[in-house]
Amino acid sequence: MKNWKVLLPIAIVLIAVLYIISVRNTLASDELAVEAAASQVDVQLQRRSDLIPNLVNTVKGYSTYESETLSKITDARAKVEGSASLQEKNAANNDLTAALSRLIAVQENYPQLKADKHYTDLMRELSGTENRITVARTRYNEAVQKYDQSIVRFPRSAVASIFGFTKKPMLETPTDKKDAPQVSF
Amino acid sequence: MLIIKRSITLIAFLTILLFSSIGLAGSPSYIQDESNILTSEQKDMIEKQLIQLRNEANCDMQVVLLDSLHGNDIHEYSIKLAEKNKIGQEGTDRGLILLIVADEHMARLEVGRGLEGDIPDATAGDIIDDVSNALSKDSSNYIGAIQAAIDKVSKTCKTGISETKNKPVTSFWSELSWAERIIIIIMAVIMIYIIYIGSWFAYAKISGKYTKKEILQKKKQLDFILDILQLIAEIGFMIFSKKDSSSKNHHHPRTGGKFDGGGANGKW
Numbered sequence: 001m002k003n004w005k006v007l008l009p010i011a012i013v014l015i016a017v018l019y020i021i022s023v024r025n026t027l028a029s030d031e032l033a034v035e036a037a038a039s040q041v042d043v044q045l046q047r048r049s050d051l052i053p054n055l056v057n058t059v060k061g062y063s064t065y066e067s068e069t070l071s072k073i074t075d076a077r078a079k080v081e082g083s084a085s086l087q088e089k090n091a092a093n094n095d096l097t098a099a100l101s102r103l104i105a106v107q108e109n110y111p112q113l114k115a116d117k118h119y120t121d122l123m124r125e126l127s128g129t130e131n132r133i134t135v136a137r138t139r140y141n142e143a144v145q146k147y148d149q150s151i152v153r154f155p156r157s158a159v160a161s162i163f164g165f166t167k168k169p170m171l172e173t174p175t176d177k178k179d180a181p182q183v184s185f
Numbered sequence: 186m187l188i189i190k191r192s193i194t195l196i197a198f199l200t201i202l203l204f205s206s207i208g209l210a211g212s213p214s215y216i217q218d219e220s221n222i223l224t225s226e227q228k229d230m231i232e233k234q235l236i237q238l239r240n241e242a243n244c245d246m247q248v249v250l251l252d253s254l255h256g257n258d259i260h261e262y263s264i265k266l267a268e269k270n271k272i273g274q275e276g277t278d279r280g281l282i283l284l285i286v287a288d289e290h291m292a293r294l295e296v297g298r299g300l301e302g303d304i305p306d307a308t309a310g311d312i313i314d315d316v317s318n319a320l321s322k323d324s325s326n327y328i329g330a331i332q333a334a335i336d337k338v339s340k341t342c343k344t345g346i347s348e349t350k351n352k353p354v355t356s357f358w359s360e361l362s363w364a365e366r367i368i369i370i371i372m373a374v375i376m377i378y379i380i381y382i383g384s385w386f387a388y389a390k391i392s393g394k395y396t397k398k399e400i401l402q403k404k405k406q407l408d409f410i411l412d413i414l415q416l417i418a419e420i421g422f423m424i425f426s427k428k429d430s431s432s433k434n435h436h437h438p439r440t441g442g443k444f445d446g447g448g449a450n451g452k453w
Contacts, residue, residue: 044445120307121310124306124307124310128305128309128446128447128449129306131260131447132447134260135445135446136445
């Protein structure tokens with residue numbers, strides 16, 4: 001009976017320690033998943049930004065009147081390049097999307113530009129990259145959601161605060177994508 | 186009962202073999218066309234081309250035909266589909282999905298991670314242009330549009346050439362390879378045999394008509410037949426599985442591939 005009284009507290013402590021270790025490991029791997037998803041978003045944002053100078057130069061050759069549209073695009077790109085955090089970069093990228101949509105709106109006025117294979121290829125790369133950004137951003141937000149959920153729920157929240165895990169911000173999606181219906185199979 | 190035990194082991198062994206080689210029941214097929222926009226001959230034709238594409242260029246491509254997106258964004262639908270079907274070999278991620286939406290006159294080529302170099306978005310756009318052009322000329326020419334796309338894909342990502350044979354699919358039985366058919370037949374025979382053995386020995390025990398010597402003789406005889414059955418099953422499996430497994434698995438594209446949203450879409 002003596003043994004029982006000694007062993008029970010030890011067993012409880014041992015289980016608690018094991019639980020804390022396992023929670024910490026889960027949180028750490030969730031956090032890594034968030035970081036990996038974040039770097040994917042960053043790669044795609046950068047990729048899009050890298051396409052802009054080439055696009056601007058191509059358009060310049062055809063449309064001498066659209067210098068304002070082009071300078072807005074260049075400015076928006078500079079903001080993307082100058083962003084420190086992923087959140088900032090994402091927001092700047094949404095501005096870039098707006099600036100680019102102006103170019104797409106006026107491209108009808110320049111049939112020669114629209115017929116240029118180089119231009120159409122660039123626009124395709126651009127819209128493809130836009131789509132990749134959307135995909136990467138969705139995956140990032142999903143990873144953040146999973147991570148954040150496990151941080152706020154008790155008793156995990158206690159473990160999270162001991163080891164200094166904090167909530168991570170989501171990335172904002174452009175407004176026009178928000179109302180799209182949810183795909184389900 | 187040693188013989189019954191052995192028969193059960195044999196059946197278990199064959200079942201494992203069968204399922205390890207079939208094991209594809211829930212996996213996606215090359216052509217997903219729930220509203221039968223294509224005829225079955227056309228599907229066979231496309232499937233053949235897709236198998237050839239896989240053998241020549243190591244690309245797994247799936248063709249999905251839809252009536253409508255029901256208000257969904259084609260990008261979003263297509264990437265969700267790609268994340269669900271995971272077309273393409275795991276690791277190499279050389280998968281492609283050609284999505285054609287009949288009512289909305291939209292098409293999209295979703296390009297797997299491993300093919301983004303071979304098929305950059307601009308090339309994907311060219312491929313989708315071919316699809317749109319074929320369909321704007323003749324809005325019912327889905328087969329022509331799909332074949333144009335497959336042709337262009339195979340031209341852009343060809344790595345080597347090898348011949349392949351393939352039988353058209355008509356039913357569950359015809360979809361099975363010879364090895365699987367033989368295994369199923371042998372399993373059935375063994376099953377019937379076990380029932381026969383069981384009832385024979387039960388009868389022998391209850392009636393007491395047979396002497397111990399006779400029963401022993403019968404046991405030996407059954408053992409011998411069972412040995413032969415096992416031998417046939419094993420040899421049959423060894424011969425046919427190697428020969429057939431490659432062509433059989435062709436009825437389904439490989440899965441496990443990852444997609445990052447690359448590709449292009451268009452309208453007609």
